[in-house]
Amino acid sequence: MKILQVLEQRFSQVPIIDIQPLICGEGDRHAVTAQIGQACRESGFFYIVGHGVDQGLQQRLEQLSRQFFAQDLATKLEIRMALGGKAWRGYFPVGGELTSGKPDLKEGIYFGAELDADHPLVKAGTPMHGANLFPPIPLFRETVLEYMAAMTQLGHTLMAGIALSLGLPKSYFADRYTKDPLTLFRIFNYPPDLSPSHGETRWGVGEHTDYGVLTILKQDDSGGLQVKSKSGWIAAPPVPDSFVCNIGDMLDRMTGGLYKSTPHRVQNQAASDRLSFPFFFDPNFDVEVKPIELKGLEVVVDDKNERWDQASVHDFRGTYGEYVLSKVAKVFPQLRDTVL
Template sequence: MSIPVIDIGPLVTGGTGRAGVAAAIGEACRANGFFYVTGHGVDEDLQARLEQQSREFFAQDTGTKMKIRMALGGRAWRGYFPVGDELTSGEPDRKEGLYFGAELPPDDRPLHGPNLFPSDEFRRTVLGYMAAQTQVGHALMRGIALSLDLDESYFAERYTADPLILFRIFNYPPGGDEAWGVGEHTDYGLLTILKQDGNGGLQVKSNANWIDAPPIPGSFVCNIGDMLDRLTGGRYRSTPHRVIGTRATDRLSWPFFFDPGFDADVRAVGQRVLSGEPRWDGADVHEYEGTYGEYLVAKVSKVFPRLLGPAGLEKT
């Protein structure tokens, strides 16, 4: 399996050539669900500031980082968590991280509310980066709509007029050759747009084999999630992936999740495509009934089981 590199400039600018880009995206989604994107238009200086400020934050002592711990964010699911606090498939990940989402006023619904930032400078950088990646997400969904022979506004009109935006910054501490950063999993929503540092570690599953998805300068790695698998009736499958920890140095990554609105009832476009290959976890996203918010909250409750119950919340 090879992971293609696709210039999405025409989708970002609205210029000619969108049909060709959409066809390339469709081919990648049918083949393996992963592709690199260039021509995205996200400012390089903004990315450099994000990387510098992220490294400065994680270089601090644990006590300082815990001043914005996730428990203080309550059900909004925002803030810092230390190594081992996040679970994938029930196993602790070997990473620490910062969780952000759309900057919203306090709300009783899970995954809604204000962010926790270590500084005003970090706040400006993160919010600017999320705004830029939101535009990339809209552009990619226009391409995916065209790849399915739909109007390019199909998803925006039905599912992503007000997308659920989540953004993570992860730091993987050094470890041995086979030190797990994150175990095998698929993502929950529509699209993940991933910025990596230069250390590598991301691997994609192809049949029974794992292949590397190394960083390519100027690009992001994009992969489809469970809801796009569901929307396309299995034509575009969410592909399992994992992270192997690096041996000698920290690894940073910045995954941005572009998902359906919280209250969206995600339904398949056309008929389901049957596949003889079961999912890695035995689940079937096509059998799910409910909104995307309900699906996501059920997943979050397994990732951070202590945070969504009343006993896990703290007062600021």
């Protein structure tokens, strides 16, 4: 079988996939992986249901996050990112993060795998590795770490499904890239835009693609996520008890453009705050990301002019750490020197 990948991504909605057969090992796993493959080729986005992540854990995470963001700015700044050093952890205020050089209309907290000072990567001064900064809110630390553990397990399961969708062994990514994944977690709060726009649209986060292999997003009931299609921007509204998944630049690179990292953006049009919880399941920091030899598949790649940043992921050579650092340095230029 030969597939000619045409870069005309036209889709009208994000598909919903019940992944229970991948979770429990029962049912038609082949049908699920086929749906995942189709979604990755056509839109780069898909909802998952039947994921088995505890609803009580999700509710606690959302309640504690609202409690944190309801505090005054001075209190939230007690765990500001400047205190996180090379670990790149902590809180940033509204406008503190940039997309394509423009401030985003959101605030948030950065987390990652919890590593103590004696961990070899921390002792070596590896950027984006270390201890988290948690607010002194009861159960906040425990809830975030429990949620990250659940997302990490789910990430391994989904990457096995993605491998099978490509006709690869289910352990393909774990064996080469994600046995010890770089796991990054964000809690974002998008306040309502109450300021005069003066004719310019303001974005909670502007058009962008994600950097790694897989993003698993929990969003609240507010809506506002939009996915780019050749036919226009498509809304990805909340679906009960689901996560939104999308593939990142490194999976796009590995598959030669067969699976696309699709641009997306957020605009909070509600009258209240919007919470979102993106979890990034990424390759090991030090691994070199290489194209996969996809037997029987021919893929045509010419996406530089199509991308939001005019930079083709297929031109990149090096480790995932080098790639992600080149990106995050532009997101927080004021903290660049503490990481690089």
